[in-house]
Amino acid sequence: MLERLASSSQLCPLPPGVDVVVQGSPAHAFYAVVDGRVVVHRDAEVLAHCEPGEGFGERGLLDNAPRNATVTTEIDTTVLRIEGAVLLESLEHAPMLETALNRSNAGRGVVDIPAGQANLIDDPRWAGA
Amino acid sequence: MTVDGATVVVVGAGYPGKRRIYRRMAELGARLVILDEAGHWSEGLVAEGLAAQWLATTVTGDPERDAPAVVDALSAASVRPDAVLTFWETCPPVAARVAAALGLPGNPVEAVDVARSKLRTREASERAGLPTPKSRRVRSLDELFADAAEIGFPAVVKPEFGHSQVGCVRVDSFESLPGVYWLVRKELETTHVVDLRAGNDLLLEEYLDGVEFDVDLVLEDGECVFSSVSQQAPTAEPSFQEAGLHCPPDYGSKQVRSLVELCVQTVQAFGFSRGVLHVEGKCTTKGPRIVEVNARMGGGRIHQVVDAVWGVDLIEAHLRAALGLPQQLTPSRKPRCAVWHALVYPSRSGLLETLPFTNVTSDVGFGPFVDVSAEVGQMVDGPDRTFSTLLAEVYVGAKDLKRARSLGAELLRDPPVVAAAATTA
Numbered sequence: 001m002l003e004r005l006a007s008s009s010q011l012c013p014l015p016p017g018v019d020v021v022v023q024g025s026p027a028h029a030f031y032a033v034v035d036g037r038v039v040v041h042r043d044a045e046v047l048a049h050c051e052p053g054e055g056f057g058e059r060g061l062l063d064n065a066p067r068n069a070t071v072t073t074e075i076d077t078t079v080l081r082i083e084g085a086v087l088l089e090s091l092e093h094a095p096m097l098e099t100a101l102n103r104s105n106a107g108r109g110v111v112d113i114p115a116g117q118a119n120l121i122d123d124p125r126w127a128g129a
Numbered sequence: 130m131t132v133d134g135a136t137v138v139v140v141g142a143g144y145p146g147k148r149r150i151y152r153r154m155a156e157l158g159a160r161l162v163i164l165d166e167a168g169h170w171s172e173g174l175v176a177e178g179l180a181a182q183w184l185a186t187t188v189t190g191d192p193e194r195d196a197p198a199v200v201d202a203l204s205a206a207s208v209r210p211d212a213v214l215t216f217w218e219t220c221p222p223v224a225a226r227v228a229a230a231l232g233l234p235g236n237p238v239e240a241v242d243v244a245r246s247k248l249r250t251r252e253a254s255e256r257a258g259l260p261t262p263k264s265r266r267v268r269s270l271d272e273l274f275a276d277a278a279e280i281g282f283p284a285v286v287k288p289e290f291g292h293s294q295v296g297c298v299r300v301d302s303f304e305s306l307p308g309v310y311w312l313v314r315k316e317l318e319t320t321h322v323v324d325l326r327a328g329n330d331l332l333l334e335e336y337l338d339g340v341e342f343d344v345d346l347v348l349e350d351g352e353c354v355f356s357s358v359s360q361q362a363p364t365a366e367p368s369f370q371e372a373g374l375h376c377p378p379d380y381g382s383k384q385v386r387s388l389v390e391l392c393v394q395t396v397q398a399f400g401f402s403r404g405v406l407h408v409e410g411k412c413t414t415k416g417p418r419i420v421e422v423n424a425r426m427g428g429g430r431i432h433q434v435v436d437a438v439w440g441v442d443l444i445e446a447h448l449r450a451a452l453g454l455p456q457q458l459t460p461s462r463k464p465r466c467a468v469w470h471a472l473v474y475p476s477r478s479g480l481l482e483t484l485p486f487t488n489v490t491s492d493v494g495f496g497p498f499v500d501v502s503a504e505v506g507q508m509v510d511g512p513d514r515t516f517s518t519l520l521a522e523v524y525v526g527a528k529d530l531k532r533a534r535s536l537g538a539e540l541l542r543d544p545p546v547v548a549a550a551a552t553t554a
Binding site: 010011012013014015017019020021022025026027057067070079 | 268269270271272274275303304306307308310311314
């Protein structure tokens with residue numbers, strides 16, 4: 001399973017200002033920040049920042065829901081992209097991965113989510129805040 | 130109404146090479162009023178005697194904001210134009226809106242907007258039932274991968290706005306996708322021909338094989354009254370940086386005719402009815418396909434090329450269309466001569482040490498023209514950086530294509546010398 005995940009993953013070095021996902025579009029993949037920093041924003045309001053070791057985008061895959069925020073690189077950034085279909089297939093074979101994914105992200109406590117911003121973006125850290 | 134003495138508003142003057150166009154318009158007797166951003170080089174055209182007036186205006190890249198600013202500037206200066214036009218890539222949507230607002234002749238705003246956006250070009254072409262390459266707007270890395278899975282490889286990534294294949298790059302695998310952001314951005318940031326303020330979404334398109342052509346059209350009352358075809362030299366993929374062209378083409382005449390027919394059908398379907406248009410297309414193994422439609426005259430010296438080969442002055446044709454005057458074209462039935470054109474790039478990245486050109490003499494009096502755009506001593510990018518630095522453009526005319534090619538080869542006999550970057554650091 002890990003080999004399958006690894007083979008469907010790709011490191012993506014990006015310049016600043018690239019939208020990795022955009023609000024309202026279908027979810028296709030899960031992303032983890034390997035290097036650099038991304039900003040999560042919606043309607044010109046900054047919701048959070050993600051730094052190396054943090055991931056985003058799994059909630060849209062798990063819920064088959066459109067992205068409800070945009071994530072943009074702030075500086076030269078490398079993200080690890082895991083193809084959504086492969087991630088979902090992996091979760092079917094190993095349900096504990098989903099729990100780990102949620103726990104891992106929940107534990108990271110990404111920066112200050114404003115009160116009342118729950119369910120704004122397709123990430124459990126923000127959606128459940 | 131005549132051209133002589135007409136007040137002609139030029140919206141957006143473009144790069145300094147466009148001075149040739151304004152000189153020709155002044156020769157024809159047009160009284161030019163040029164509008165551009167404060168501090169633009171074109172302000173000097175008044176002192177040169179080529180323009181009667183120069184007015185500062187706002188240029189944001191958004192035609193809905195820029196057009197009213199132009200109208201206001203004209204009103205404030207008490208200018209009552211007889212025509213509004215542009216020869217600059219980013220400005221047809223503004224010029225079309227200004228012409229419409231002032232009740233002057235012009236193409237429909239909708240048609241011009243469709244041509245400006247490559248995505249809308251594809252959508253309109255598909256709606257018209259014309260052969261259309263698969264195309265998707267890409268707003269994010271997420272969409273880039275998803276759309277590539279749908280379109281397949283090879284594919285082409287390009288900016289939504291732009292022309293002449295600037296910033297276009299072929300992609301052959303998922304692994305190559307993230308790199309396009311670096312490549313396209315770098316190219317767009319260093320070019321003057323794409324206005325990033327107009328938006329920088331990318332398009333992912335089906336790759337088109339075959340030979341590319343520039344098709345310059347003159348429309349009058351919705352009909353094509355003249356066309357000139359120039360055949361593009363093969364590009365050094367994965368970039369699609371133009372390598373040069375020759376006019377007339379020496380490709381299969383049947384295929385070229387099919388492409389011209391498709392170009393005319395396309396611009397008619399979009400709603401264009403008048404003036405000079407520059408369409409780029411390909412004769413592919415699946416038949417003719419449109420690459421892009423430009424609601425303006427072709428750039429560079431293409432107007433001089435068309436004049437030399439066919440005896441048609443595209444500048445005058447565009448001017449007459451903007452003034453609502455009937456065309457007076459008397460194109461030659463056979464090519465008067467052949468023109469060969471090449472863009473000169475470095476063979477590798479590094480320090481440009483020499484940029485030599487050999488003296489040649491055109492046997493038809495066309496050129497040689499050498500338009501240098503780089504300076505000896507500057508760092509230049511070669512094919513290893515995908516998008517190479519343009520060093521110069523050369524044009525030469527001769528009695529036939531064989532002779533023009535021969536003169537061109539002689540002109541470029543000694544290649545530019547570039548010291549490798551590593552040894553110059």
